[in-house]
Amino acid sequence: METGEARITMNTAEEPMESNCPRCGRLMLPDARFCAQCGQDTRASIPAARLDEYEEVSDRSRLVALLLCVLLGYLGVHRFYVGKIGSGILWLFTGGLFGVGYLIDTVLIATGTFRDDEGLRVWLWDEPLR
Numbered sequence: 001m002e003t004g005e006a007r008i009t010m011n012t013a014e015e016p017m018e019s020n021c022p023r024c025g026r027l028m029l030p031d032a033r034f035c036a037q038c039g040q041d042t043r044a045s046i047p048a049a050r051l052d053e054y055e056e057v058s059d060r061s062r063l064v065a066l067l068l069c070v071l072l073g074y075l076g077v078h079r080f081y082v083g084k085i086g087s088g089i090l091w092l093f094t095g096g097l098f099g100v101g102y103l104i105d106t107v108l109i110a111t112g113t114f115r116d117d118e119g120l121r122v123w124l125w126d127e128p129l130r
Contacts, residue, residue: 003093024124037124056084058120064110073102078109085115 005108018027021035021042036043038057060082060090069078108114114122 012049013085037126048084050122056120057123058116059124060116060122061124061126062112062114062122063125065114066106069102070108073105078105082114082122085117 008020017028019032019042021028021037021040024035024038026035026037028035029040032042065078065081066128068081072078074091074096076088076096079085079088079091091101093096094101096105105114109122112121112123116122
């Protein structure tokens, strides 16, 4: 090698540059410990049969639902967002069930146990890629 030449080396290992989450399929870096989409520990050994046992989740954003609930929860806007029109109207006319329902919904959404109109958990912080 002559002076002034830069030596370029490439990683020729068979390790992929990117990988997919075994739970939700989101594209991740190979050294990622947890999936940013669903929170799955990527280094845990999961039997293939167990992957099918995971619960289907809503395509609604948990972040949007939480922000709507915190800012306009007493009007039921978060319930309209997830498709619960009937209870959204009830929240609208009663001020979030007199503030009690508003507080309960805020906790449920923050913990990921709030469900949409189809009974699916509003779990993902951002909307899934289509």
